[in-house]
Amino acid sequence: MIIAVSGTPGVGKTTVSKILSERLGYEYVSIKDFALAKGIGEKVGDEIEIDVDELSRAVGEEFSGRDVVIDGHLSHLVPADVVVVLRLHPKMVAERLESRGYPRKKLAENVEAELVDVILVEAIEENENVIEVDTTGKTPDEVVDEILSLLNSGVKRRVGIVDWSWAYDDVVQYLMLGGD
Ligand SMILES: Nc1ncnc2c1ncn2[C@@H]1O[C@H](COP(=O)(O)OP(=O)(O)OP(=O)(O)O)[C@@H](O)[C@H]1O
16 A cells, blocks of 8 residues: 655644655655655755656556555545645744754745645545645654554544644734745
């Protein structure tokens, strides 16, 4: 089975994916490393631009029929049996990205993306089987317990569990409303 773990930068995809793959005995795959190894990523400045169609084709060819956890914020766009979208209170997204030294503009873009469910909406457009998990206030192990409990009980779709609109006032300071 292919399990994709996606979400806004900083929500904990890598941490959770590694624990999840260990507990399931699945292979762990970083989508970014995979893309680069396949020569799909192209460096533009300090960002890597990835052709998603090419990436999807390569993932299908390489992993179909294998048991893998695919980690990365593009993983919801590639063929997977289930997509896990991790969510985190946008203020905590801001704090984690701030502590990583993200530039102001990139931080604002990502806080806004979490606030308005960008990855979740894209995942739902792409895949029937989407499981949304709120990681706020949970340890990585608790998040993995929740994912495994849902998967083991046959749940393939659980969405609409968070609404960050009430948190807008907490994060407005991080947003760049209407300009640079
Ligand atoms: N419940 C949780 N789940 C996952 N990570 C958590 C949790 N609580 C705290 N953390 C911490 O948050 C950080 C998340 O970093 P991580 O690299 O896993 O995020 P990411 O979503 O993969 O980021 P990026 O998209 O930038 O690679 C880690 O330092 C981790 O220890």
